Amino acid sequence: MRHSYRLILIALLAVPVVFPAELDRTGKLLEEISNAFGPSGYESDVRAIMRRELAPFTNSMETDGLGSLIAASKVDPSAPRIMMAAHMDELGMIVRYITAEGYIKFVTLGGWLDQGLINQRYWIKTRKGMVLGVTGLKTPHIMQGNERSQLKGRDEIFVDVGAKSKQDAEERLGIRPGDPIAPDSKLAVMNGGALYVGKAWDDRVGCAVMVEVMRKLKASPVAASVYAVATVQEEIGLRGAHTASYMVKPDIGISIESGVAADYPGIRQEESQGRLGGGPTLFLHDSSMIPTLSFRDFFIDTAKAVTIPLQFNVLSGYGEDGAEMQKSFSGIPAVNVTVPTRYLHNHNGIIARSDFDQTVDLIVAVIRKLDRPTIERLKRFD
Numbered sequence: 001m002r003h004s005y006r007l008i009l010i011a012l013l014a015v016p017v018v019f020p021a022e023l024d025r026t027g028k029l030l031e032e033i034s035n036a037f038g039p040s041g042y043e044s045d046v047r048a049i050m051r052r053e054l055a056p057f058t059n060s061m062e063t064d065g066l067g068s069l070i071a072a073s074k075v076d077p078s079a080p081r082i083m084m085a086a087h088m089d090e091l092g093m094i095v096r097y098i099t100a101e102g103y104i105k106f107v108t109l110g111g112w113l114d115q116g117l118i119n120q121r122y123w124i125k126t127r128k129g130m131v132l133g134v135t136g137l138k139t140p141h142i143m144q145g146n147e148r149s150q151l152k153g154r155d156e157i158f159v160d161v162g163a164k165s166k167q168d169a170e171e172r173l174g175i176r177p178g179d180p181i182a183p184d185s186k187l188a189v190m191n192g193g194a195l196y197v198g199k200a201w202d203d204r205v206g207c208a209v210m211v212e213v214m215r216k217l218k219a220s221p222v223a224a225s226v227y228a229v230a231t232v233q234e235e236i237g238l239r240g241a242h243t244a245s246y247m248v249k250p251d252i253g254i255s256i257e258s259g260v261a262a263d264y265p266g267i268r269q270e271e272s273q274g275r276l277g278g279g280p281t282l283f284l285h286d287s288s289m290i291p292t293l294s295f296r297d298f299f300i301d302t303a304k305a306v307t308i309p310l311q312f313n314v315l316s317g318y319g320e321d322g323a324e325m326q327k328s329f330s331g332i333p334a335v336n337v338t339v340p341t342r343y344l345h346n347h348n349g350i351i352a353r354s355d356f357d358q359t360v361d362l363i364v365a366v367i368r369k370l371d372r373p374t375i376e377r378l379k380r381f382d
């Protein structure tokens with residue numbers, strides 16, 4: 001089509017469109033960190049982002065033996081140590097073997113739904129670079145009867161990388177057993193800038209909260225040493241938080257996570273509470289931890305004082321890094337504070353920017369009040 005005709009056609013077809021708001025600095029960080037590749041055990045791309053982002057606000061940067069990044073703003077060695085933890089890993093897979101025809105069979109990392117795995121795009125990180133693949137699904141045109149409504153189990157699913165054979169996948173694409181696989185999903189802004197849809201909010205949203213908390217604390221320092229710990233391998237058993245807690249030896253712990261929003265069809269209040277846009281959500285029970293009640297009350301009082309809405313979540317399942325901090329050494333007070341998220345553990349989760357900002361502000365307000373006498377009071381059992 002000639003250029004002038006194309007312009008006329010575009011003008012005729014033009015309809016009003018609501019363009020998303022431009023991403024600000026924080027929005028761009030959320031975009032970069034959500035898009036980053038980093039299934040459990042393969043967090044190096046996310047670690048590089050966290051290292052870069054936390055460097056200006058910290059005076060100490062180490063990694064532990066598993067790869068968790070321990071960035072700290074340290075003051076006097078006698079000052080109390082406050083540990084924040086957010087995990088860098090996302091759900092993913094590992095190449096199990098390659099079929100003779102060149103299809104990739106895998107083992108999952110983290111709590112996938114079988115129905116979430118299928119008909120999606122993935123990246124495989126190989127020694128020769130990133131390889132795009134899709135989880136193939138038989139076309140409905142050739143299905144019989146109730147086959148159309150049946151779900152495929154994860155062991156039946158494969159990744160199609162467009163290889164001609166096993167040899168082609170290995171030699172041309174560089175794929176080997178053990179290579180990590182992560183979802184392909186790019187951040188998009190919804191609802192005029194209020195909501196962000198993307199992958200890996202669990203727990204990249206917590207990682208970004210830690211960066212913004214450290215930025216605000218740098219502007220007006222506190223009396224405690226504050227540790228921002230970006231942990232590894234949370235989704236496969238809180239492994240990074242375990243070793244990192246023993247490096248930090250915290251006096252008090254704040255896990256920062258993606259929470260479970262319960263404001264969409266098909267989810268019941270008995271399963272989860274809270275909603276997008278309702279503010280940060282404090283966990284009062286999950287399968288890994290119950291928070292120290294005095295610390296819960298401290299969060300409630302602080303939220304009231306700074307007029308930030310606070311939601312609660314009492315879950316039967318779920319696990320989080322707070323559990324490992326709480327159980328480290330002889331035990332410490334710990335809580336899990338979250339940014340409510342819809343559709344966790346899938347390619348497309350949704351968070352509200354207002355919840356993110358309020359979670360940052362609440363944690364900053366809490367840390368500002370955590371001096372030595374307050375922490376000692378929260379640790380005491382009468």
Ligand SMILES: [Zn+2]
Nearest residue numbers: 202203257258
């Ligand atoms: Zn998580």
